[in-house]
Amino acid sequence: MTHLVLNELSQTYSNTDKPALDRLNLDIKSGMLNALLGPSGCGKTTAMKMIAGILTPTSGDILFDGKSVLAIPAERRGAVMVFQNYLLFPYMSVGENVGFGLKMARMNKATIEKKVLEMLELVQLPGVQNRKPSQLSGGQQQRIALARALIVEPKVLLLDEPLSNLDAHLRDEMRELIRDIQRKMGITTVFVTHDQEEAVMLADKIALIFEGVLQQYDEPDVFYNQPGSLRAAKFFGGVNFLDGEYAANQMTTELGTFSAPRSSLDTGPGVLSIRPEDIEFGTTNDGDNTISARVNSHVYVGTYTKYKIDVNDFRFEVIAEANTKESFPDGSNVTIRFPADKIWILPKG
Amino acid sequence: MNRIIRWFAMTMIIIWVVAPFIPLWLWSFSLRWRFPNLLPEVWSPRAWLYLLKPSSGVLDATIDSLVIAVVVTVVSVAIAIPAGRALGLYRFRGKRFMEFLILAPTIIPGLASVFGVHGLFLRYHLANSLVGVILVHLISSVTYATMVMWGVFSNYNPEFEEQGRVLGANPIRNFRYVTWPAIFPGIVVAALFSFLLSWYQYLLTLIIGGGKVQTLAMLLFNFARSGDRPVAGALSIIFMIPALIVLFVTSRYLTGENAAVSGLGGGR
Numbered sequence: 201m202t203h204l205v206l207n208e209l210s211q212t213y214s215n216t217d218k219p220a221l222d223r224l225n226l227d228i229k230s231g232m233l234n235a236l237l238g239p240s241g242c243g244k245t246t247a248m249k250m251i252a253g254i255l256t257p258t259s260g261d262i263l264f265d266g267k268s269v270l271a272i273p274a275e276r277r278g279a280v281m282v283f284q285n286y287l288l289f290p291y292m293s294v295g296e297n298v299g300f301g302l303k304m305a306r307m308n309k310a311t312i313e314k315k316v317l318e319m320l321e322l323v324q325l326p327g328v329q330n331r332k333p334s335q336l337s338g339g340q341q342q343r344i345a346l347a348r349a350l351i352v353e354p355k356v357l358l359l360d361e362p363l364s365n366l367d368a369h370l371r372d373e374m375r376e377l378i379r380d381i382q383r384k385m386g387i388t389t390v391f392v393t394h395d396q397e398e399a400v401m402l403a404d405k406i407a408l409i410f411e412g413v414l415q416q417y418d419e420p421d422v423f424y425n426q427p428g429s430l431r432a433a434k435f436f437g438g439v440n441f442l443d444g445e446y447a448a449n450q451m452t453t454e455l456g457t458f459s460a461p462r463s464s465l466d467t468g469p470g471v472l473s474i475r476p477e478d479i480e481f482g483t484t485n486d487g488d489n490t491i492s493a494r495v496n497s498h499v500y501v502g503t504y505t506k507y508k509i510d511v512n513d514f515r516f517e518v519i520a521e522a523n524t525k526e527s528f529p530d531g532s533n534v535t536i537r538f539p540a541d542k543i544w545i546l547p548k549g
Numbered sequence: 550m551n552r553i554i555r556w557f558a559m560t561m562i563i564i565w566v567v568a569p570f571i572p573l574w575l576w577s578f579s580l581r582w583r584f585p586n587l588l589p590e591v592w593s594p595r596a597w598l599y600l601l602k603p604s605s606g607v608l609d610a611t612i613d614s615l616v617i618a619v620v621v622t623v624v625s626v627a628i629a630i631p632a633g634r635a636l637g638l639y640r641f642r643g644k645r646f647m648e649f650l651i652l653a654p655t656i657i658p659g660l661a662s663v664f665g666v667h668g669l670f671l672r673y674h675l676a677n678s679l680v681g682v683i684l685v686h687l688i689s690s691v692t693y694a695t696m697v698m699w700g701v702f703s704n705y706n707p708e709f710e711e712q713g714r715v716l717g718a719n720p721i722r723n724f725r726y727v728t729w730p731a732i733f734p735g736i737v738v739a740a741l742f743s744f745l746l747s748w749y750q751y752l753l754t755l756i757i758g759g760g761k762v763q764t765l766a767m768l769l770f771n772f773a774r775s776g777d778r779p780v781a782g783a784l785s786i787i788f789m790i791p792a793l794i795v796l797f798v799t800s801r802y803l804t805g806e807n808a809a810v811s812g813l814g815g816g817r
Contacts, residue, residue: 254711274714275723287712291730300726304717352717 202264202278202355202388204228204251209260211246211412220246222412223260228405231386233379235403237393237435243412244392248358251390252281264355275304278355284364286345288333294320294344295329301352319347322381339370343377350381357382359391363398375402396423396436408432424475428464430546433473439517440479446470446545455511458489458538463545471546476506476519478542481528482535490537495528509536576782596779600787606768607787614764615791617679618747621686625694625743626736632691633698633735638707651699654692662688663753670757677759685757686747693746694739701735737802741795748792 206226212219221243228234236244249255251262253274261268269277280301288297296303298319299312307315320326323343333341342362349357362378363371379402382389393399399406400420408415408423416428427433430441444453447467451460458472482490496508496515507518507528518536528534576582577596579589600607635641636648654662663685667676675681713727714720751766758767765788772781 249711252711252715254714273719274711275717275719277715279715281712281715283708283712285708287706287709289709289727289730300713300718301716304713304719304722304726348716 201230201386203230203266204356204388204390205263205266206247206251207261207263209247209250209262210258211243211250211255212258219243219258219412221250221409224407224409224412224414226407226414226417228388228390230388232404233382233389233391233402235391235393235399235406236409237396237399237406238409239435240394242409244409245360246412247409248281248360248390248392251356252279252358253277254281278352279358280349280352280354280356281358281360282345282349282362284361286333286338286341286365288341288344288348290333292333293329294331294333294336297333297344298329298347298351300348305352315351319351322350323347323377339366339374342366342374346378346381350385350387353385354387357387357389359389361393362391364393364395371398378402408435426462426464426544427473427546430471430473430549433544433546437475438473439476440474441546442472442514443548444470444472451543451545455491455514458543459540460543460545461540462543465545465547469548471548472538473544473546474538474542476517477504478539479509479516479518480537480539481507481518481520481526482537483533484535487537489540489543490535493534493536495530495532495534497530498528509534511536570786573782573785576778577780577786579779582778593779596777596783599780600783606763607765607784610763610765610768611787611791613679613762614748614766617683617686617762617764618744620683621690621747622740622743624683624687625690626698626740628691629694629698629739630732630736632695633700634702636695636699637702637705651692651695654688659689659753663756667756676757677761679762681757682754682762682764685753686750688753689750690743690746693742697739697742698732698735701732705731734802737799741799741803744795745792 204226205228206224209221209224210219211221224243224247226234236247238244246255250257253269253272257270262270264278269279288294289300292300295313295316299316302312302315316329317326320329323346325340325343325347328336328340328344333344336344342365346359346362359378363374366374375398378389378391391402400423403420405417406420406423407417410431415432416423418428423432423436427436427438433441442451442453442455444451445468446452446460446463446465449459449461449463451458451470451472453472460472463470491511493509493511493516496510498505498507503521505520505527507520509516509518516536575589578592578594580591580593580595582589582591599605632651636644636651666685666688670676670681670684675684709731710723710727713723718726749766750764751770754762754764754767758764760767765784769781769784769788772784
C-alpha cells in the first residue's frame with residue numbers, strides 16, 4: 201500500500217526543446233487503480249519510466265508515502281513496470297521468468313519455487329513453469345509478465361498498455377484479471393492507455409494527458425458528464441458541439457437560446473455540448489430547448505440506432521435505443537430536444 | 550529422389566572437407582614418395598617421432614600460439630562488446646566516422662599498415678616481443694569481433710535490461726543474468742573469429758616478431774620451405790587440431806536457433 205505523489209514532474213529529452221512531460225502533478229491514493237490516458241506520444245510512458253526509475257526526471261519529484269524516491273535506483277525502488285511487449289526473457293523457462301525478481305533478491309530456491317507456483321495459480325496459468333515463453337500465446341505471455349511483476353510485491357505496479365496487444369475477447373478476460381488481482385493485493389497501480397474505453401472500464405481515476413500536459417484528473421464518469429475542455433470531450437466520444445454566448449444559465453446560439461444550468465464557466469463565450477444518447481427525439485414542437493430538424497441518415501447497430509440529424513447547417517448525432525417504437529425514415533422532419541440537465545457548457549477553444 | 554540428393558550432398562561434403570587431409574596424412578607417414586606413384590614408396594613414422602621430440606620446438610611454438618591467440622581473443626571480445634553496443638544501439642556525434650575507422654582494417658592490407666606500425670614498435674621496444682605480436686594481431690581481430698557484436702546489438706532490445714532493473718537486478722547482476730545470455734551466442738562467434746585469425750596469422754607475426762616469436766604458423770612455414778614434406782605434412786595436421794576443436798565446440802552457435810544473429814529477437 202503506497203501513496204504515490206508526482207510533484208511538478210517534467211522530462212525534456214536532449215534533442216528537443218519541447219518537454220515530453222510538462223509539470224505533471226498527480227496524487228494517487230494508496231491501493232488505487234489509475235489510468236494515464238492520452239494519444240500516443242503524449243508523454244504517458246515517459247511518466248511511467250520516471251516512476252519506475254529507469255528514466256531520470258529533468259525536474260520535479262516523485263514521492264512514495266511522502267518520501268522522495270529520486271535518489272533510490274530502479275532496482276531498489278519497488279516500482280515494477282510491465283512493458284507493452286511483455287519482454288519475457290526468451291532463454292529462461294516460464295518459471296525462471298516469474299521467479300527472476302526473487303532470485304535477484306537472493307531468496308532461497310525452495311521458497312522461490314513455491315512462490316512461483318502460487319503466482320501461476322493467481323494468474324490462472326498453473327503448470328506452465330517448465331515451458332519456454334515462446335510456447336505460450338500472447339495472452340498467456342501477458343499473464344506471465346504480470347506474475348513476474350507481482351511476485352516481488354511491488355509498492356507501485358506500472359502497466360504499459362496492458363491490453364493493447366490482445367484480441368477483443370482476451371482483452372475482457374485480462375481486464376477482469378487485472379482488476380481482481382489489483383483489488384485482492386491492494387497494490388497502487390498506474391496503467392498507460394490510449395483507449396478511453398479501456399481507461400473508463402478499468403480505472404478508479406483517469407489522468408488525461410495531451411502533449412505532455414495534464415488536462416484533467418477525475419473519476420471516469422466526470423469525463424462523460426463534465427469534461428473540462430472541448431478536447432477532453434471529443435476524446436471521450438463527444439460529437440455534438442454548438443458555439444454560443446453563455447450568461448445567467450442561458451446559452452445563446454445560432455439555433456436559439458437554450459436553458460443550461462450546468463456549466464464549467466460563469467459567463468462569456470462557450471461551447472454547448474450534449475451526448476448523442478441524451479438528445480430526445482420527437483415530432484411535437486413543444487417544451488423548452490426544442491428545435492426542428494431533418495433526418496439525414498441512420499445506421500442500425502443492433503442495440504441502438506444512430507441518426508445523423510441536420511438543423512440548418514449544423515449536424516448532430518443522436519443515438520436512439522432499439523426498443524424505441526418509433527422509427528424515423530431518412531428525410532423526415534422531426535424535432536429534437538436538448539434536456540436542460542443534460543447540457544454541459546464548455547469553455548471555448 | 551530425396552535420398553539420392555542427400556547421398557550426393559554427403560559425398561560432396563566428405564570430398565570437400567576430408568579429401569584435402571588425405572595427402573597430408575600420407576606425406577606425414579612417408580619416407581620417400583616420388584611422382585608418379587599414387588602412394589608413398591617407403592612408409593615411416595619418422596616425421597611424427599621428430600615432431601614429438603622437445604628439440605623440434607613444436608611444444609614451445611604451440612604454447613606461444615595458444616597464449617597469443619587466447620589473449621587476442623579475450624582482449625578483442627572485451628573491446629568488441631562495448632564497441633558493438635555503442636554502434637548497434639546508440640546514436641552519437643561522429644558515428645559514421647567511427648564506423649569507417651572500425652571497418653578500415655578490412656580494406657587496408659595488413660601488410661601496408663604493419664610497416665608503419667613496425668617503426669613505431671621499434672621505438673617503443675615492442676618489436677620482437679610477444680606483446681608486440683599480440684598488439685598487431687589485435688588489428689584484424691578487434692575489427693571482426695566488433696563487426697559481429699555490432700550485428701548482435703543492432704538486433705537487441707535494451708528494454709530487457711530496463712525490465713531486469715525494475716525487477717531488482719543491480720547493474721552487475723543485470724549484465725550477468727539479462728544481457729550476457731542474450732549476447733552469448735554472438736560472443737562465441739566473435740571469439741571464434743578472433744582466435745582463428747590470430748592462430749593462422751603468419752606474415753604479421755614474422756614482421757613484428759622478427760623471428761624471436763615462434764608460433765606454430767611460423768614453424769610450419771619454415772618446414773614447408775625447407776622441403777621436408779613429411780614433417781610439414783605432420784605439422785599441418787597438428788596445426789589444424791586446436792582450430793578444429795574450437796570450431797567444433799562453437800559450431801552450434803553458428804547456425805540455427807542459437808545463431809549469433811538472433812540476439813534477443815522476438816521481443817514482440
